[in-house]
Amino acid sequence: MLRYAAARIAYTVPVLIGVSLMSFAVIHLIPGDIVSVLAGPTVAPDSEAAQNIRHALHLDQSLPLQYGLWLIGALHGDFGNSLVMGLPVGPQIASHLPVTLILTAMSLVIAILIGLPGGVIAARSRGRWPDLAIRGVALLGLSTPPFFVGVAAVLLLSIYLPSFKTLGAVDLHRDPLGGLQTLLLPAFVLSLASATTIMRYTRAAMLEVLAEPYMATARAKGAGRVRVLIKHGLRNALLPVVTAVGVSAAHLIAGAVVVEQVFGLPGVGQLMLNAIYHRDYTQVQATVLVVTTLVVLINVVIDLSYYVLDPRIQQHG
Incomplete structure (x- = not known):
């Protein structure tokens, strides 16, 4: 029984990683920019203020690196902070x-x-x-x-x-x-x-x-x-x-x-x-x-x- 249960649980690991990877890709394919939402309509996307926000949220890094950092944090129980509220995601x-x-x-x-x-x-x-x-x-x-x-x-x-x-x-x-x-x-x-x-x-x-x-x-x-x-x-x-x-x-x-x-x-x-x-x-x-x-x-x-x-x-x- 324990061997059977361990095998079934092991099969779930690649499923979870695959779903997280697909959801990460789909989310970043959605039109729009979170920086524009946070900075407001009066701030240009290429302005210094927008660049500072993008750097603070690690959005200026490559997508594979962003996903890797997020996955490492998730494996340790840290899902990061909300981009809008600035609060930890886990407690929410x-x-x-x-x-x-x-x-x-x-x-x-x-x-x-x-x-x-x-x-x-x-x-x-x-x-x-x-x-x-x-x-x-x-x-x-x-x-x-x-x-x-x-x-x-x-x-x-x-x-x-x-x-x-x-x-x-x-x-x-x-x-x-x-x-x-x-x-x-x-x-x-x-x-x-x-x-x-x-x-x-x-x-x-x-x-x-x-x-x-x-x-x-x-x-x-x-x-x-x-x-x-x-x-x-x-x-x-x-x-x-x-x-x-x-x-x-x-x-x-x-x-x-x-x-x-x-x-x-x-x-x-x-x-x-x-x-x-x-x-x-x-x-x-x-x-x-x-x-x-x-x-x-x-x-x-x-x-x-x-x-x-x-x-x-x-x-x-």
């Missing part, structure tokens, strides 16, 4: 990260609670009205953009349930319950697409399992319907479902960027969008690396769950 990300993590975790739990039973029920009633209704709702949830659902939900709750807090800052330290209440609606909106994905994977996997001979054998032995579905059916259909959960978790982290903007949540997504708007290269680079690390860690956890659930991987791993 650390202060915004809990909101994004809790939002993503709540969304994933809601998606599993909706998608897993929905997929089992749809497979059990294949071709009948529960199956058709669940598949129709899943298609609607998959095709509706989260920002549209979010705006519509905020408007409806503001009119019909004004006491329910839908927008504003989240203080999880002073008021944990109030913070979780504020995150409940964004988490539900964010979870819809993932719930439909889990539902479809669960339904497809359960349909294959229900057609297996051992399911008929379990029913012939007198096992109850629920016991057959859960113990013999869902248990053997978990691998594709785990894949769906892992893919959904990665998508939730990316989708949190939009949802945080709609609901005004102080998460990593909002921090990154503000940094992109102000061309804060250091902030964007560090935020992309942190988000990528989260996605890669999710993939590692999924791989380790395969090892636990599938004995064939244990034999050949």
